[in-house]
Amino acid sequence: MRPIPAVIEPVPPAAAAGPPRRPAINGTDFLINLLGAAALLVWGLRMVRTGVMRAFGGDLRKRLGHSLRNRFAAFAAGLGITILLQSSTATGLLTASFASHGLVGTASALAVMLGADVGSTVVAQIISVLPHGLAPLLVLAGVVIFTMSRGTRLKDIGRTIVGLGLMLLSLRLIAMAAEPVRSSGILLEVFEALGDEPLLAALLAAVLTVISTSSLAVVLLVIAFVAGGLISLPLALALILGANLGATVMPLIGTATSGPEARRVPLANLIFRLTGVVIALPLLPWITPWVARIEPEAWRQVADFHTAFNLAIAILFLPLIGPVASLCTRLLPERPRGEETGKPHYLDNAALDSPAVAIANAARETLRMGDIIEKMLRQTLEVFRNDDRKLLREVETLDDDVDKLHHAIKLYLTEMTREAVDKADQKRSIDVITFTTNLEHIGDIIDKNLMELAAKKIKNKLHFSSEGFAEICNMHQRVENNLKLALNVFISGDMKLARRLLEEKVAFREMEWAASEGHYGRLRSGKAESIETSSLHLDILRDLKRINSHLTSVAYPILEAAGELTQSRLRQQNGEIGEPAKVS
Template sequence: MSLTISELQALFFGLFGGLALFLYGMRKMTEALKATAGSRLKNLLAALTRNRFTGLAAGTVITALIQSSSITSVLVVGFITAGLLSFSQAIGVIIGANVGTTVTAQIIAFNIAEYALLLIALGFLLEVAGRREWLRHYGMVLMGLGFIFFGMELMSEATRPLRDYPPFIDLLRQTRHPLIGILAGALFTTLVQSSSATTGIVIVLSGQGFISLDAGIALIFGANVGTCVTAMLSAIGRPREALKAAVAHVLFNLGGVLLWVWFIPNFAQFISSLSPAHPRVDGCSAAGRRNASADRQRAYFFNIGNALLFIGFTPQLARLVDWLVPARAELDQPVQPKYLDPYFLSDPTVALDQVRLELLHLGQRTLAMVEEGLNAVTRGGRQRLNELRKQDEAIDTLHGEIVTYLGRLSLQNLVEPQPRQIYEYLAVGSYLENIGDVVETNWVTDGFKRLESGVNISTSTLRLLERLHEQVCRSGKITLEALEHNDLEQAREVLRSKATYNELAEQARTHLARRLVVVAPSRLDAFRIEMDLIDHFKRIHTLFRRIARLIEVSVSDSRKTSKSG
């Protein structure tokens, strides 16, 4: 028997069109689940990573909820970068993510293809007509599921003519050899960038009776190898922690395949005994159609078995990965962002956390500039004043990178309160950059005026200026701590400091007014410089209070939302 051109055309259209719908459904469902879960996933991960076992549970639950181990990996890398998670703890989450992906196999193995179009219709109705955002997201989930099942049905119908096509049957018989099956599964997974797609194809082929259970297991093992290639490719050029997470993923999957490949027949018999129908399937026998329940157990038991074996060795695995991925040598490079990486843009929740860390980096540089500034302006020479200018150039560079990154982030699929957070972070960055400008433009100018006019600031005046300076620096320090911890009370403490600052500033102005009557060379020049410094202190203190006010509003709104939710 041979296939006609029209049959071949229908086969390719059905197979690749069905695969495209399957992948589209997976992506749509993942995006909707991620948007629905929002920052709750981050909170769940933070709460469940006290040790390797709770980390395993967290990775499993989060990946099962969002149907994407890559998003879980982004969350993990973000936590490591922020110092909230050690790499040894993170390995437990990565192992759990592999277990969580098997939920996909459990879902797609259910034979509800006849309801696929109904799911698509209901999902479309909810997405278009839903008045609430969460209702529209649930509609997207239903549509995604519908496309998954409809795509699998198209692939299943397209492959029916191959049941009596000898060349195809002979080709599939080659997959009985474990190595060939693993290579085929790895190659296909690498090409389509989805182990779920490979699982779907295996279920279709097994349901049609084309492949044996042993061959299906080899293909699933190959899918696990293929995800390693995908993980390594996606880690190229990423932060070191992302590369380490990818290497841990590879070691876990490859180690598991190498361990279990020798026991495929025993593994197949064990899985077969758990299915509703027990027959071992060979070639194109009719019994193959009853093998779908066994198909959805393959990846499940493989990843569960691996997790139980490897979870006890996470410290050793972490040390091995650290050895394989050494830290890069620190080079004398121009200032650059520490936390902003395109890797995190796929998950706005994590990306916003990275922006907050970068704002803290910017804030620490700005505060250091303010702390050094008074001494340089009142006592320093030209070299120290020029160093202050260079520090402001670094602040301008970091601020520009933050604005650019937030611009790219704004193009992602955002849900409330993420757009508002972007606005708040833009404002915080601008205020910090303005503080640097005050020091660079105003303080440095005053410092050069002092040098040119030969002014010496008196000890009593300097003491008052230092008290003002200490108050400004203290407010700046508390503001950055409030930003780091989203601390409402610290933000309010900065806002309350206005009265204390105004009292100190008034004392300084009164003192300068009294000294103006002192007959001394360049007294008028000194008065102007000293009054300028007081005005500039006020400007900096006001900018820190504006940041504190943003934090107060943001935290208060967040608490109101969580209570109403």
């Protein structure tokens, strides 16, 4: 018989003679010790997941995104990333994020989830066999690395090692807390009665999984209970099924407010595991003897059943990903395109092999960003004019759509540039990303600054003077015109239009100066409306100037390529152009 690892306490042999002693068990102490150990286990898992995400999160996202074109590669990516993160839920949320941005199809995302489910069982296998003597060494090593390191990544690695040590320590504490229970006839009878109700046991484990937000923690807890002789193998298998079912709930909750593309992934995972549980639960009386033949130790049989269950689901559903994806699409259909402005329309992944086509797609999507910004600008003036709270909230929602498009375009072009592209295509892709970033900044200025000023105006029931609001309207109209001009420059690359746009920056600066001077003149004359709205008025002028500066920046690459710009605008005292300024 294989020895039980020291992380789990073995059941002591029965006394040779005489009735067994049954010391009085303090139920409160047992519950506190058990819950404290379980909480430490959950916290250790959290530390490992957080440490890995902070240290390698960007790399993991790239690896996951790169592996989503083939279902078998996606399955392998989900398995590997889950082993590192020790959480299939975290992998599921990452995959849902890709799906919500239109960067991955539903079928590939489902393959990732099948791999993630199997990956979580591998983690349980590994942790369950690690000796408990490693716990203090891991905690010590992690603390030393975290304390002595200056680099952020090394600190996060230290955090991960500490978390793994805490997990092993928690398993030891769970075994110690469970040891006195073996002599309690009442508790053992309760566990025995629960073993006769596999459905109730599965539902209990599912609830515990939702509360702890970790199926791995519940699985390790069940393994510890079995090794300690607290629960029987049939009850343990029912609890394992419940933990697998409960693991599907948190991703559903986490994506509840996301689009249908993101919600299809956890829905399909629920279909996978629910189907498996519905099939396996009635068959437990026949499955249990078969599992008992795999390995002699009961706690190892539980870990093996957990792995076998998820492997069986993967084998069953991997060929059926297409039909399941179609079912989820019917259950969660796409919203009409007009209602979902934040979803990319032109970022076709099939075009990534052709850089010129991919860049053109990204440019078309950027024009959609420009259209949304134009709508936000137009509605901004209406908010200030009519104190419209409903329209204010709509502008804030449009900024979320701008952020989504910016993120999708950036990832799309980044994926394209991983392959060999010539310098011209690389420069154009950088220009597209730069312009989308400027548009995203404009959306933030409207949302975070102008709408905040509008909310303040509405709350305090302030009113601009007729002259002041006319100045704001004139500057706003100039910004709208420059936005249209900037979009034309972005698409055409016309040098004359670019020069005209850059000249608008100087003209707008003079316009802003004249409007400020007019406002100061009204302040000096004691105009009441100007006095009470002075800070709002000047802040609006400043934000419109910032928006205009972001728009005119699209002209710089075009004029620079044509040799129409100098490196420095500083002049010597005699009026001649000075030496080019050094750029740091």
